[in-house]
Amino acid sequence: xxxxxxxxxxxxxxxxxxxxxxxxxxxxxxxxxxxxxxxxxxxxxxxxxxxxxxxxxxxxxxxxxxxxxxxxxxxxxxxxxxxxxxxxxxxxxxxxxxxxxxxxxxxxxxxxxxxxxxxxxxxxxxxxxxxxxxxxxxxxxxxxxxxxxxxxxxxxxxxxxxxxxxxxxxxxxxxxxxxxxxxxxxxxxxxxxxxxxxxxxxxxxxxxxxxxxxxxxxxxxxxxxxxxxxxxxxxxxxxxxxxxxxxxxxxxxxxxxxxxxxxxxxxxxxxxxxxxxxxxxxxxxxxxxxxxxxxxxxxxxxxxxxxxxxxxxxxxxxxxxxx
Ligand code: UT7
Numbered sequence: 001x002x003x004x005x006x007x008x009x010x011x012x013x014x015x016x017x018x019x020x021x022x023x024x025x026x027x028x029x030x031x032x033x034x035x036x037x038x039x040x041x042x043x044x045x046x047x048x049x050x051x052x053x054x055x056x057x058x059x060x061x062x063x064x065x066x067x068x069x070x071x072x073x074x075x076x077x078x079x080x081x082x083x084x085x086x087x088x089x090x091x092x093x094x095x096x097x098x099x100x101x102x103x104x105x106x107x108x109x110x111x112x113x114x115x116x117x118x119x120x121x122x123x124x125x126x127x128x129x130x131x132x133x134x135x136x137x138x139x140x141x142x143x144x145x146x147x148x149x150x151x152x153x154x155x156x157x158x159x160x161x162x163x164x165x166x167x168x169x170x171x172x173x174x175x176x177x178x179x180x181x182x183x184x185x186x187x188x189x190x191x192x193x194x195x196x197x198x199x200x201x202x203x204x205x206x207x208x209x210x211x212x213x214x215x216x217x218x219x220x221x222x223x224x225x226x227x228x229x230x231x232x233x234x235x236x237x238x239x240x241x242x243x244x245x246x247x248x249x250x251x252x253x254x255x256x257x258x259x260x261x262x263x264x265x266x267x268x269x270x271x272x273x274x275x276x277x278x279x280x281x282x283x284x285x286x287x288x289x290x291x292x293x294x295x296x297x298x299x300x301x302x303x304x305x306x307x308x309x310x311x312x313x314x315x316x317x318x319x320x321x322x323x
Pocket of ligand 1: 031034114157215311
């Protein structure tokens with residue numbers, strides 16, 4: 001008998017305002033053609049004035065609860081993966097807890113930037129497998145539009161806002177890779193690379209700051225590390241790329257996604273792709289893709305999924321999951 005963290009529900013929320021690439025042409029020396037060809041992004045959503053990360057997260061949370069047929073107090077824990085929490089503290093997770101009417105259990109944030117949802121899943125899996133929680137909701141939610149330097153064309157055209165949520169519940173498997181649920185995780189970070197992707201503000205500077213990125217450097221690390229971590233996570237449980245139904249990658253750049261799939265020996269027909277519609281939503285991008293992938297009818301019960309992500313830190317990793 002093996003305890004597994006099994007998916008019970010998924011949901012997402014995207015703010016109403018859709019911004020096409022062409023909108024940037026008025027204020028920046030850029031073009032729809034450049035943004036599409038270099039990143040694969042066509043449009044993104046931006047939160048309305050006053051709409052916060054915990055607002056987006058709470059909407060995604062309610063959608064996931066509805067999908068699971070659960071109420072808030074059925075949950076033991078909420079983990080929010082975010083780098084754009086509403087405030088320095090308390091956590092976005094406790095704000096979501098209050099907003100959805102959950103009066104028991106515990107809630108906390110995980111900060112691993114674009115890899116945050118993968119780190120959140122690994123934490124939820126550990127809580128469930130160790131018996132500390134039976135039902136955990138993992139949310140990825142971001143309002144990166146709040147940390148954009150709108151004069152920096154190398155970054156501000158790439159990011160978007162949104163939230164996705166996944167509910168995991170303890171289930172019993174036979175310990176084989178035929179089990180539903182999280183089958184393996186693989187996490188990494190290397191703080192020596194902190195300067196290639198960071199926000200130049202925070203408590204130390206007493207202002208929020210703006211995202212700064214050496215795009216080419218991050219790109220190089222992404223292409224090198226993502227296929228490797230996916231491969232490692234699969235190998236830990238004796239699986240290989242050929243067993244994978246869907247890669248659900250962090251949606252930062254279509255060229256990175258294609259290169260990673262190619263390295264894994266899988267065609268783009270095995271990739272859930274949302275980058276064109278959402279842009280890079282950091283920790284929200286994987287749960288958004290999971291929710292949209294299910295809605296589209298791509299992801300089905302029993303499918304083998306591998307998620308992989310890399311972001312500021314650098315922090316990166318992957319999770320193998322049977323849906
Ligand atoms: O989610 C966290 C992980 N983040 C990522 O994975 C992002 C990784 N990096 C990337 O996705 C890509 O590096 C970018 C999309 C950011 C940039 O693509 P690139 O092919 O690496 O372009 P580049 O930075 O080398 O820039 C090429 C040229 C430069 O001009 P020069 O120096 O060749 O004259 C840039 O100044 O494109 C210029 N450029 C732009 N031109 C038009 C940069 N941004 C823009 C823009 N519009 N928005």
